[in-house]
Amino acid sequence: MTDTKPDKRAKNEIIKENSRLLRGGIADGLSNAVTGAIEEDDTQLLKFHGSYMQDDRDVRGERAKKKLEKAFSFMIRLRIPGGVVSPKQWIALDDIASTYANHTLRLTTRATFQYHGIIKSNLKRSMQAINAACLDTIAACGDVNRNVMSAANPFLSKAHGTAYDLAKNISDHLLPKTGAYHEIWLDGEKKIPKPASAAAENEPLYGPHYLPRKFKIVIAVPPDNDVDIFAHDAGFIAVVEKGEVVGWNVTVGGGMGMTHGETDTFPRTADVLGFCTTEQAVEVGEKIMTVQRDWGNRELRKNARLKYTMERVGVATYRAEVEKRLGYKLGPARPFKFNYTGDRIGWHETTDGKAADKKWHLTLYVENGRIKDLPGSTHRESYREIAELGICDFVLTSNQNLILANIAAKNKSKIEDILKKHGVSIATSSGLRRNAMACVALPTCGLALAESERFLPDLITSLEDVLDAAGLKNDDIMLRMTGCPNGCARPYLAEIGFVGRNPGLYNLYLGAAHDGTRLSKLYAQDVGRDKIIALLTPILKRYAKDRKTGEHFGDFVIRAGIVKATPAGNKFHDDVKLAG
Amino acid sequence: MLGRARPGAKDVADKGQSGRVCVKVYTGTPNPAELQFLETRVATLPTLPKNAPFTAEDVDYLNRLVQRSTPLQRSWLSGFLAGLDAAAGQTLGLPSTAPAAASRPRTPLTIIYGSESGNAESLAMKAKKAASKLNFDAKIIDMADADPSVLAKAKNLIVYISTWGEGDPPQRAVDFYNGLMGDGAPKLNGVRFAVLALGDTAYVNFCQTGKLIDERLAALGGVRAADRMDLDLDFAKAAAAWTDKTLGVFTPADTGPSATVVHVDFKGAALNDDADPDEPLYTAENPVEAEIAALINLNGTGSTRETWHVELAVDAPGFTYKPGDAIGVLPENDPALAADLTQAVGLGSDASLTLKISKSFDITTLSRATIDQYAKLTGRKDVAALLDGDALAKFSADRQLVDLFKAYPENLSADQLTKLLRPLPGRLYSVASSLKAHEGEAHLLVGAVRWASHGRKRGGVASTFFADRRKQGDTARIYVKPNKHYALPADGKTPIIMIGAGTGVAPYRGFIEEREANADKGKSWLFFGERNFSNDFLYQLEWQDWMASGALSNIDVAFSRDQPEKIYVQQRLWERRAELLSWIADGAHIYVCGDEKGMAKDVDATLVKILAESAKGDLEAGKVKLKELTKANRYQRDVY
Ligand code: SRM
Ligand SMILES: Cc1cc2nc3c(=O)[nH]c(=O)nc-3n(C[C@H](O)[C@H](O)[C@H](O)COP(=O)(O)OP(=O)(O)OC[C@H]3O[C@@H](n4cnc5c(N)ncnc54)[C@H](O)[C@@H]3O)c2cc1C
Ligand SMILES: Cc1cc2nc3c(=O)[nH]c(=O)nc-3n(C[C@H](O)[C@H](O)[C@H](O)COP(=O)(O)O)c2cc1C
Numbered sequence A: 001m002t003d004t005k006p007d008k009r010a011k012n013e014i015i016k017e018n019s020r021l022l023r024g025g026i027a028d029g030l031s032n033a034v035t036g037a038i039e040e041d042d043t044q045l046l047k048f049h050g051s052y053m054q055d056d057r058d059v060r061g062e063r064a065k066k067k068l069e070k071a072f073s074f075m076i077r078l079r080i081p082g083g084v085v086s087p088k089q090w091i092a093l094d095d096i097a098s099t100y101a102n103h104t105l106r107l108t109t110r111a112t113f114q115y116h117g118i119i120k121s122n123l124k125r126s127m128q129a130i131n132a133a134c135l136d137t138i139a140a141c142g143d144v145n146r147n148v149m150s151a152a153n154p155f156l157s158k159a160h161g162t163a164y165d166l167a168k169n170i171s172d173h174l175l176p177k178t179g180a181y182h183e184i185w186l187d188g189e190k191k192i193p194k195p196a197s198a199a200a201e202n203e204p205l206y207g208p209h210y211l212p213r214k215f216k217i218v219i220a221v222p223p224d225n226d227v228d229i230f231a232h233d234a235g236f237i238a239v240v241e242k243g244e245v246v247g248w249n250v251t252v253g254g255g256m257g258m259t260h261g262e263t264d265t266f267p268r269t270a271d272v273l274g275f276c277t278t279e280q281a282v283e284v285g286e287k288i289m290t291v292q293r294d295w296g297n298r299e300l301r302k303n304a305r306l307k308y309t310m311e312r313v314g315v316a317t318y319r320a321e322v323e324k325r326l327g328y329k330l331g332p333a334r335p336f337k338f339n340y341t342g343d344r345i346g347w348h349e350t351t352d353g354k355a356a357d358k359k360w361h362l363t364l365y366v367e368n369g370r371i372k373d374l375p376g377s378t379h380r381e382s383y384r385e386i387a388e389l390g391i392c393d394f395v396l397t398s399n400q401n402l403i404l405a406n407i408a409a410k411n412k413s414k415i416e417d418i419l420k421k422h423g424v425s426i427a428t429s430s431g432l433r434r435n436a437m438a439c440v441a442l443p444t445c446g447l448a449l450a451e452s453e454r455f456l457p458d459l460i461t462s463l464e465d466v467l468d469a470a471g472l473k474n475d476d477i478m479l480r481m482t483g484c485p486n487g488c489a490r491p492y493l494a495e496i497g498f499v500g501r502n503p504g505l506y507n508l509y510l511g512a513a514h515d516g517t518r519l520s521k522l523y524a525q526d527v528g529r530d531k532i533i534a535l536l537t538p539i540l541k542r543y544a545k546d547r548k549t550g551e552h553f554g555d556f557v558i559r560a561g562i563v564k565a566t567p568a569g570n571k572f573h574d575d576v577k578l579a580g
Numbered sequence B: 001m002l003g004r005a006r007p008g009a010k011d012v013a014d015k016g017q018s019g020r021v022c023v024k025v026y027t028g029t030p031n032p033a034e035l036q037f038l039e040t041r042v043a044t045l046p047t048l049p050k051n052a053p054f055t056a057e058d059v060d061y062l063n064r065l066v067q068r069s070t071p072l073q074r075s076w077l078s079g080f081l082a083g084l085d086a087a088a089g090q091t092l093g094l095p096s097t098a099p100a101a102a103s104r105p106r107t108p109l110t111i112i113y114g115s116e117s118g119n120a121e122s123l124a125m126k127a128k129k130a131a132s133k134l135n136f137d138a139k140i141i142d143m144a145d146a147d148p149s150v151l152a153k154a155k156n157l158i159v160y161i162s163t164w165g166e167g168d169p170p171q172r173a174v175d176f177y178n179g180l181m182g183d184g185a186p187k188l189n190g191v192r193f194a195v196l197a198l199g200d201t202a203y204v205n206f207c208q209t210g211k212l213i214d215e216r217l218a219a220l221g222g223v224r225a226a227d228r229m230d231l232d233l234d235f236a237k238a239a240a241a242w243t244d245k246t247l248g249v250f251t252p253a254d255t256g257p258s259a260t261v262v263h264v265d266f267k268g269a270a271l272n273d274d275a276d277p278d279e280p281l282y283t284a285e286n287p288v289e290a291e292i293a294a295l296i297n298l299n300g301t302g303s304t305r306e307t308w309h310v311e312l313a314v315d316a317p318g319f320t321y322k323p324g325d326a327i328g329v330l331p332e333n334d335p336a337l338a339a340d341l342t343q344a345v346g347l348g349s350d351a352s353l354t355l356k357i358s359k360s361f362d363i364t365t366l367s368r369a370t371i372d373q374y375a376k377l378t379g380r381k382d383v384a385a386l387l388d389g390d391a392l393a394k395f396s397a398d399r400q401l402v403d404l405f406k407a408y409p410e411n412l413s414a415d416q417l418t419k420l421l422r423p424l425p426g427r428l429y430s431v432a433s434s435l436k437a438h439e440g441e442a443h444l445l446v447g448a449v450r451w452a453s454h455g456r457k458r459g460g461v462a463s464t465f466f467a468d469r470r471k472q473g474d475t476a477r478i479y480v481k482p483n484k485h486y487a488l489p490a491d492g493k494t495p496i497i498m499i500g501a502g503t504g505v506a507p508y509r510g511f512i513e514e515r516e517a518n519a520d521k522g523k524s525w526l527f528f529g530e531r532n533f534s535n536d537f538l539y540q541l542e543w544q545d546w547m548a549s550g551a552l553s554n555i556d557v558a559f560s561r562d563q564p565e566k567i568y569v570q571q572r573l574w575e576r577r578a579e580l581l582s583w584i585a586d587g588a589h590i591y592v593c594g595d596e597k598g599m600a601k602d603v604d605a606t607l608v609k610i611l612a613e614s615a616k617g618d619l620e621a622g623k624v625k626l627k628e629l630t631k632a633n634r635y636q637r638d639v640y
């Protein structure tokens, strides 16, 4: 990397290179008591440790006048491959929320927890508390393989269990090996005395520059596509025969993020690369990642995700390189069929195994994944109370929802009573709400252009009147909102997608497939609440009237010519016809 | 400068007592204010004959002077003139005239004071000046540097003493006080003494220390020459009169009209002691109007605190202060409360009355004195009963005057009401700025005092005066309260350790601004404590800039409510004790400012612990070391 020609590499590449394997000046930054922030460069490194520096954007305006710096705080994201925590762990995590964070737990669109509002002086304590609960945050963010998601509820069937195991194995296998994490947060012995070079310690899989960009792997078990398999850099689709996983269809090149007004950035649905066995899967995941490590764009971060590498080299070339590194060929993809990207809210019984071993699982809708007590609905307390009984496990879903799993039949009513007591209802007010997700956005997200989590619930309430009138109250329609085009709630794979442009104004996307196989299309630009209702009302009415049996909203708007279909990511910006 | 008319005239009287200024008196023409003032006093004593060897104007002038002079002043003046000729002798080329009277020994007088915020001290200083002009051989002693045994040597003794804490002596007088009260106290047989006690009727133990010292002096054999006077916050006039009277009492009987030769040192000090350096120009009696140039609550939204940064712009000659001084504010009450009060006593909401009492009377403080007067006025037994035992403490703990009127309603006349009220005392605020950084400005850091009790929202008078009833551009009447015992080291190279919680950080902003302006090289270390980092880090951006520029060398913060366990500044002190000790070894001055109960006590204890550890001794050893630092002015406290 250090040759004479001008260094065109992205700034982050140099930060990583000089970071002594992700140490940088984080430790010093933590001990500087006069500021709640850490150095700019270190914020980039901190992500690899599972934390983001943020500031409360609601109060930005007043701070300087009050002679105060921005209200800095830190977000912590956990790494929980497969998304399962024990009741004991739940209690520990709930305690951390009250002791160090903003008294909320946030279930993410990638089936883990986030804390918000942790001030610098509590960051290390929080990390230690998390680790004390036998959980960690390593590589939950940053240019590495992120938390690996698997089809929600490993306890639902044997196949789901296998998917969970694979998620764990891949996540552990692809973990960075630097000692920085233990050194900084857990007072582990200093692996590298500063300012020595990183050579002493090494990152066999990543090297000192890690990946060009974030890298995400998920594992699906058809017919459910709750993990949105096509939205991620890599994926494994379970091929199940007689209840056993016989192998995996491998997907590569998905991603959501784009930038307003830059058509060379776009969301992309993943391609199917081929088939591999369970024994091969971890290695296949590794090779897919290392090819991206070596081929990904390290000069332009906007263009550094695998999806763009894929656009550049094509599936065939990428597959060939992966197979070369594997030393064997991938099998031909097996047929698969998805039908739904949402969660199935309510009670479900284990689908296979001996009747005696069957357990019950309750999938609860958690609005925007925000676990926060509200007057009349103290769901955070209810989960806590349930955890203290120790009669179920907790499973996080990729749709920001929560599953109380492994419940003995005799305990079902106990659970229901506690939920009722806390005003938590299992049923949701509408199919639209049941399938809705909003990203965090304001006030913590530094990239938000508009509200999301704090706005969507009201918008849905307004839309529910329309649904009522149209008689669509209970139809499953996928609706997702994000505060900016990065797509954290996968809005481009929603039948109705909102993406923030400016405060109060959103781009409206329609026409994604209910099963997550097709991206949506821009339908209206910069629309506010009223315009949104005005635009959607007639369309929903028509859908109610003219839909074919079983026809999903996303397919209908295409058949009805309201938007053109988006066959592939690189066509996302084509054929756009904006509504008047 | 209209308010200066009286002091201006007073100058003539005072200055008339020193050689040089006498000359001024004869030649100078009085300013109109003086004349107008003097007019009012003419024609009570026989006047100089028209044929006296002076110009008509001078005769007229001398008359005015004589008319308004006190017997003491006249006896002094005649003695002075005699002394003048005696000293000048023939050289004046006049037929020598014998002195009017023979020179006599001056009367010994010991003036001793115990003071925290300087009131008793400045009264003592004034007394000393007056005394030395009245042929006393007066020496002045600060209890802080003395041992009770000095009292035994005294013949005539005047004590100025304030009360602090909850009836305690001023910090720096504690040792002296304990010595005096203890068995080791000296016998004071024949010592003639008089005690002036300063206090605040708002406190249950009003003038406690003064009372006890007065009793003790008598018990030790002293002879009470004048009755003790207990003064409230509006002490200035009464104190001056008491001092005059008491000096009179101590003046040997045969002085008075028959003159005593005054020994005037024409070359020396007596010549130029007219201007009083430790008397600020703007006082509670003579405040200056300031414009509120900025008024900002420094606490972030969501904070449990409310701390106002107040920038006062003063466009008046001679307005000056030092970092470490305090600014006095003459607040106004909440008009709504004033109206409640008049309602409660059956006066309806008489606009002019409510305006009057909200501007100039203390309508919140529920003191023993007020209850006592109210009981007498109304003849109510149940009110009088409040004065028995701890009833008062119980009742007044979280109540105010309005509660008394509501609980024991009676109709009062406007006159009866105002007679019940004491003048509204000023409030002191440590100045948070340096004139070198903000010319003509004084910045304050005011913590809003708010609480609710007995179904009533209540607020501190001065703090809510700023927080609720003033906005940028409005004015406030302020004065300067110098604090000799809380100031930067003379040497800019001396390291300073600044310890403060909450508003206690105020003076340190002034310190650093001053040192930055002087380009002083001395190291500085701030220990700051508050509740929450994100919203309560007062002046955070400024400390950051000063850390970056080097104007501030070290900073340690303690935010008590950011984590499960409470963390206070004293814990940071303990953690950093090794480095602290090395700073102290380098001659650092230690400053503590802020809440006494909430912080200063614990900081004191921790410093003792740290010094004890370094002395490898017990707490006693630590206490001794801290005392040494105090005596060397290297441990200074500004607590309230
Ligand atoms: C919490 C979460 C949204 C939620 O409401 O649940 C989230 C929140 C953030 N995402 Fe995201 N992303 C989250 C899932 C996603 C997803 C969905 C997914 O992966 O299934 C995507 C789209 C898929 C993809 O990666 O393309 C996503 C694409 C982004 C991007 C755009 C990346 C790109 O290459 O286009 C950014 C911005 C960036 O990385 O520069 C981003 C950045 C962020 C940051 C960290 C903002 C930042 O970089 O400063 C947001 C933190 C906000 C906050 O205050 O918490 N987030 N982010 C999700 C956490 C997932 C997890 O547990 O790891
Ligand atoms: C030398 C010195 C320096 C000072 N510097 C500063 C400074 O820099 N900043 C600053 O903010 N203050 C400072 N103070 C304190 C300041 O002078 C005032 O005392 C303070 O602002 C309160 O004044 P106030 O008129 O608002 O309240 P007041 O009207 O005087 O009311 C205060 C009284 O209300 C009562 N009270 C208050 N809270 C409660 C409660 N919870 N329950 C029941 N009764 C209650 C108590 O009797 C208390 O004495 C300083 C004081 C001194 C002596
Ligand atoms: C924190 C504090 C506590 C006080 N406690 C008492 C007290 O208990 N009794 C009293 O009569 N006066 C009390 N006072 C009032 C002072 O005695 C009064 O302000 C006096 O003028 C101070 O004089 P000094 O500056 O010489 O110390 C207190 C004042 C403060 C600021």
Ligand code: SF4
Pocket: A439, A440, A441, A442, A445, A446, A447, A448, A449, A452, A482, A483, A484, A485, A486, A487, A488, A489
């Ligand atoms: S989509 Fe944009 S606004 Fe929403 S969380 Fe992600 S980065 Fe923030």
